[in-house]
Amino acid sequence: MLTNCHGALGELREGVDLSLALAGNPNVGKSSLFNRLTGMGVVTANYPGKTVEVQLAETSFADRRIGIIDLPGTYELGGVTEDQWVARQALLDGSPDAVLLVVDATNLARNLYLGLQIMDLGLPMVLALNVVDQARARGIHVDPGRLEEILGSPVVPTVATRGLGLDRLMRRAVERATTPAALPPRLRYSVDVEAAIGKLELALAGRSDRPHRLSPRAAAILLLEGDAALLAWAGAAPGGENLLALRRDLTSTLRDLRGEEPALLLARERHGLAGLIAAEVERRERPRSAAAERLWRLTTAPASGLPLLGLVLAGIFAFLFVVGDWLSTACSALWAALASPPIQAAVHAVLGDGTLGRTLLWGVDTGVNAAMAVGIPYVLTFYLLLAVLEDSGYLNAVAFLTDQVMHKMGLHGRAAIPLVAGAGCNVPAIMGTRVLGSMRERIIASTLVVLTPCSARTAVILGAVSLTAGWRAALAVYGVTFALALVSGIGLHHVLPGRGSGLVMEMFPFRRPGALAILKKTWYRFREFVVVATPIVLGGSIVLGGLYETGLLWTLAAPLRPIFEGWLGLPAVAGLTLIVAVLRKELALQLLITLAMAQYGPQASNLLTFMRPDQIFVYALVNTLYVPCVATIAILGRELGWRRALAISAFTVVLALAAGGAARAVLTGIGG
Amino acid sequence: MAPDPPRFTDEMLEDCLQALHRLESEGRPADIAALAAFARISPGDVGLVLAELERRGLVANGQPERIALTPEGERLAAGVLRRHRLSERLFADLLGMPWDRVHDEAMRLEHALSPEAEARLARLLNHPATCPHGGPIPTADGPVPPGAAERLDRVPAGRRAWIHQIVQEEASLLRYLASLGLLPGAEIHVEEVAPLGGPLLVRLGGARYALGRDVAAKILVQEERARPDAPPPARGPAGWLRGWRRRRRGGCA
Numbered sequence: 001m002l003t004n005c006h007g008a009l010g011e012l013r014e015g016v017d018l019s020l021a022l023a024g025n026p027n028v029g030k031s032s033l034f035n036r037l038t039g040m041g042v043v044t045a046n047y048p049g050k051t052v053e054v055q056l057a058e059t060s061f062a063d064r065r066i067g068i069i070d071l072p073g074t075y076e077l078g079g080v081t082e083d084q085w086v087a088r089q090a091l092l093d094g095s096p097d098a099v100l101l102v103v104d105a106t107n108l109a110r111n112l113y114l115g116l117q118i119m120d121l122g123l124p125m126v127l128a129l130n131v132v133d134q135a136r137a138r139g140i141h142v143d144p145g146r147l148e149e150i151l152g153s154p155v156v157p158t159v160a161t162r163g164l165g166l167d168r169l170m171r172r173a174v175e176r177a178t179t180p181a182a183l184p185p186r187l188r189y190s191v192d193v194e195a196a197i198g199k200l201e202l203a204l205a206g207r208s209d210r211p212h213r214l215s216p217r218a219a220a221i222l223l224l225e226g227d228a229a230l231l232a233w234a235g236a237a238p239g240g241e242n243l244l245a246l247r248r249d250l251t252s253t254l255r256d257l258r259g260e261e262p263a264l265l266l267a268r269e270r271h272g273l274a275g276l277i278a279a280e281v282e283r284r285e286r287p288r289s290a291a292a293e294r295l296w297r298l299t300t301a302p303a304s305g306l307p308l309l310g311l312v313l314a315g316i317f318a319f320l321f322v323v324g325d326w327l328s329t330a331c332s333a334l335w336a337a338l339a340s341p342p343i344q345a346a347v348h349a350v351l352g353d354g355t356l357g358r359t360l361l362w363g364v365d366t367g368v369n370a371a372m373a374v375g376i377p378y379v380l381t382f383y384l385l386l387a388v389l390e391d392s393g394y395l396n397a398v399a400f401l402t403d404q405v406m407h408k409m410g411l412h413g414r415a416a417i418p419l420v421a422g423a424g425c426n427v428p429a430i431m432g433t434r435v436l437g438s439m440r441e442r443i444i445a446s447t448l449v450v451l452t453p454c455s456a457r458t459a460v461i462l463g464a465v466s467l468t469a470g471w472r473a474a475l476a477v478y479g480v481t482f483a484l485a486l487v488s489g490i491g492l493h494h495v496l497p498g499r500g501s502g503l504v505m506e507m508f509p510f511r512r513p514g515a516l517a518i519l520k521k522t523w524y525r526f527r528e529f530v531v532v533a534t535p536i537v538l539g540g541s542i543v544l545g546g547l548y549e550t551g552l553l554w555t556l557a558a559p560l561r562p563i564f565e566g567w568l569g570l571p572a573v574a575g576l577t578l579i580v581a582v583l584r585k586e587l588a589l590q591l592l593i594t595l596a597m598a599q600y601g602p603q604a605s606n607l608l609t610f611m612r613p614d615q616i617f618v619y620a621l622v623n624t625l626y627v628p629c630v631a632t633i634a635i636l637g638r639e640l641g642w643r644r645a646l647a648i649s650a651f652t653v654v655l656a657l658a659a660g661g662a663a664r665a666v667l668t669g670i671g672g
Numbered sequence: 673m674a675p676d677p678p679r680f681t682d683e684m685l686e687d688c689l690q691a692l693h694r695l696e697s698e699g700r701p702a703d704i705a706a707l708a709a710f711a712r713i714s715p716g717d718v719g720l721v722l723a724e725l726e727r728r729g730l731v732a733n734g735q736p737e738r739i740a741l742t743p744e745g746e747r748l749a750a751g752v753l754r755r756h757r758l759s760e761r762l763f764a765d766l767l768g769m770p771w772d773r774v775h776d777e778a779m780r781l782e783h784a785l786s787p788e789a790e791a792r793l794a795r796l797l798n799h800p801a802t803c804p805h806g807g808p809i810p811t812a813d814g815p816v817p818p819g820a821a822e823r824l825d826r827v828p829a830g831r832r833a834w835i836h837q838i839v840q841e842e843a844s845l846l847r848y849l850a851s852l853g854l855l856p857g858a859e860i861h862v863e864e865v866a867p868l869g870g871p872l873l874v875r876l877g878g879a880r881y882a883l884g885r886d887v888a889a890k891i892l893v894q895e896e897r898a899r900p901d902a903p904p905p906a907r908g909p910a911g912w913l914r915g916w917r918r919r920r921r922g923g924c925a
Contacts, residue, residue, distance in 0.1 A: 076851035107878040256709045267850035404870040503884035
């Protein structure tokens with residue numbers, strides 16, 4: 001469930017004896033550690049308007065209840081990107097008793113940067129020196145004792161995926177959080193920077209209204225760095241203008257002395273300091289095996305990487321279609337055999353066989369079946385694949401290789417992932433666009449996702465076009481859709497204000513994913529999908545059932561007949577099912593056959609008895625292009641806002657009608 | 673040589689040369705305030721020092737705002753900078769002094785090192801490429817190849833380069849790159865350049881980053897080719913080993 005972060009952090013603190021924040025760079029094994037430390041009772045919270053989430057969970061250790069705040073993985077605690085902002089905010093709002101910093105032992109220097117920032121905030125810290133096994137394999141030996149001595153914070157070597165060292169880690173963390181230890185030795189910046197910090201610190205020391213009860217030094221550093229929240233505080237606080245004036249003076253002095261803005265200067269010095277500390281505690285020898293490294297290089301070198309990417313994508317599709325389809329059939333069969341009869345009997349017994357009873361059955365029988373037939377087989381399967389790809393590190397190679405194409409549409413390589421996901425189901429794919437930084441990118445990517453034929457639409461293309469007009473026609477539907485998506489992406493890139501942000505992404509060598517982490521990740525995402533999509537499919541089914549059972553559907557569809565019959569040249573029955581398909585796309589075909597049989601007689605189970613192949617082509621094309629389904633609209637609304645959701649939906653409707661009309665004109669022109 | 677004994681010392685002259693060199697290489701105006709702050713001399717003395725430098729033929733025009741080092745001045749300044757940054761490495765790496773104090777110590781030692789001591793120190797430190805703060809160390813033959821800053825997206829795969837400057841049109845990009853350690857002075861290795869305008873794969877310390885072409889175009893770098901004391905690592909196992917040793921030593925990014 002999604003909860004407001006402020007409230008959730010407060011609740012967590014009240015219910016536990018101790019709270020720990022889990023911080024670290026992306027992909028250092030932080031989520032593995034979180035999953036190992038906590039059970040299933042995880043609450044996901046976010047700040048209003050932010051999509052990056054904070055996970056909260058409770059665990060117990062040595063008879064103490066401990067709340068754990070899992071911050072998003074970041075390189076720093078600034079305000080530049082959303083994950084940095086959320087990490088910083090949750091850390092300050094949560095005011096944990098200690099921060100558990102997970103660092104990657106194979107890349108200590110870069111990882112320590114975040115640690116230095118946490119120390120600057122004056123928070124007690126415990127280091128989990130993670131993946132020491134991989135570091136050892138690469139010939140990197142880190143001396144935890146020496147590191148502990150330098151940082152003045154406990155350092156515990158761990159291998160989170162295998163649960164090694166976690167007991168000791170928790171013991172040291174609890175120790176650290178409960179005993180008011182001597183302050184860690186202050187790591188100092190250069191003279192100029194320290195002088196500036198000192199002056200601000202002095203000015204801040206006399207104030208009792210420092211936000212988040214920051215120490216004077218912590219507040220001074222944040223202020224010097226130009227932290228937006230601290231600047232806003234100083235702007236509003238009484239006497240704050242003196243602070244701001246002092247900051248301006250110090251900034252210009254530092255600029256004269258060192259030629260850089262204080263924020264960059266601090267970044268430079270932190271990196272320098274982190275590098276020196278790492279050099280002091282690390283011993284490197286020649287790596288024992290470079291095989292993994294060479295394999296990894298093969299995935300990013302274009303000559304070998306692109307064919308491999310093709311294979312992987314084909315594999316994902318095949319897996320989704322074969323395994324997903326099999327599971328889908330199995331789910332529907334199970335439902336029909338086990339759940340459907342008792343539900344129908346129960347509804348009959350209570351409501352009888354009237355309109356009301358049949359309407360309810362649309363929801364609780366057909367509707368639930370529909371949610372299951374798409375959700376479990378395609379969405380769950382896809383999430384599992386996605387988690388494996390993510391945790392193994394292959395996703396980065398995909399992003400690297402597809403960056404160029406995505407760039408043409410104002411996106412970057414990381415957008416490739418949700419687009420692949422869209423072929424399974426659009427709903428999780430649209431949630432997946434969260435990996436993109438800006439709203440502009442998310443709008444473009446979401447539009448592309450919506451235009452990606454999901455498994456339900458594929459069912460219609462295969463079932464209607466391929467069976468009646470041949471596989472070439474089916475391929476043509478895909479081709480036209482793909483071309484329209486590409487043109488839409490390029491068009492949006494030119495029309496929307498702003499510009500693409502460009503790819504800056506850390507590339508990780510391959511890692512063996514932990515099964516537990518993958519299963520938990522898959523489960524959390526799936527649970528979110530179920531929470532969002534199921535009520536909509538159920539409610540939509542009941543409304544549609546009511547319209548259908550009362551005959552209102554025909555009345556409501558009447559004004560649209562000129563569009564379907566006149567513009568698209570489809571039989572009235574077909575047009576009607578296109579409207580209904582907004583509930584669930586493969587319903588279009590099922591309903592078309594049902595209604596046609598009711599209208600034309602049993603021979604109408606063959607589409608060709610009442611539609612020409614060109615009509616079927618237009619039918620499938622329009623069905624594929626226009627806004628996928630209510631669940632997709634709902635998720636668009638939740639992720640991007642309702643105005644944007646409606647704009648994207650309207651765009652696809654117009655696109656579908658235009659493409660359908662054009663296809664009709666071309667095909668009837670050719671056909672005579 | 674110095675006719676006005678009390679007002680300034682050779683140290684002040686050298687400090688001022690070094691300050692001029694820094695300001696010039698960073699493309700900032702060398703005004704009196706900046707020079708005084710950099711060289712740690714009083715603003716009142718800056719004019720005198722500049723006049724003396726001009727007299728010795730090290731500065732082309734003694735007027736503030738339009739001061740430029742002559743080629744000879746450039747050479748001397750680079751020498752001071754080299755001794756300064758080598759000294760910083762000495763204090764940080766070998767003597768284990770805190771990082772924040774090495775600059776001040778180096779300010780004193782840089783004037784005292786003889787050419788021979790400088791050469792031996794460089795050898796002892798294994799010819800480091802950067803100071804502990806990440807600034808490039810000029811070679812013994814002269815300054816870091818000046819001005820030849822190139823866009824990172826034009827650097828071919830397999831080359832090493834130093835970040836010279838990041839085009840500051842986007843403060844947020846700059847900060848984000850800084851948080852990754854992609855800062856001016858940082859040494860990067862271009863490992864892969866995807867064809868047809870695709871992204872670059874660069875290594876920085878122990879981490880690898882994919883940078884889109886558009887991002888790379890905003891990063892100006894200096895390529896390593898003109899560094900005689902640092903052969904490219906691709907030149908056989910000996911060169912590789914040397915590069916590897918340097919990477920091992922060079923903790924600072």
